[in-house]
Amino acid sequence: MDIAITKMSSKGQVIIPQEMRKGIKRGEKLAIIKNRDQLIMKKVKDLSKNLEEDMEFARRTEEAWKRMDKGEFTSQKSEDFLNELEKWAKE
Numbered sequence: 266m267d268i269a270i271t272k273m274s275s276k277g278q279v280i281i282p283q284e285m286r287k288g289i290k291r292g293e294k295l296a297i298i299k300n301r302d303q304l305i306m307k308k309v310k311d312l313s314k315n316l317e318e319d320m321e322f323a324r325r326t327e328e329a330w331k332r333m334d335k336g337e338f339t340s341q342k343s344e345d346f347l348n349e350l351e352k353w354a355k356e
Contacts, residue, residue: 293308298316
């Protein structure tokens with residue numbers, strides 16, 4: 266998973282960072298899905314392919330942030346975290 270930071274302009278415009286634009290053509294339509302505090306951006310032509318997975322990912326991410334805000338998280342080695350993440354991806 267790649268992560269980049271951007272910001273919204275006073276006109277509501279958001280620039281997709283250059284490193285994230287690979288595979289997106291100029292003028293291609295993008296859908297923005299809002300799920301509580303999460304925003305998911307998908308190509309319109311790919312919208313139905315993984316929508317359920319994206320929504321589940323957003324739900325789990327939101328739950329994780331809430332648990333973290335409450336201090337309900339544990340520290341673990343990066344190797345253990347990656348193994349856990351790999352198991353989750355296979356579910």
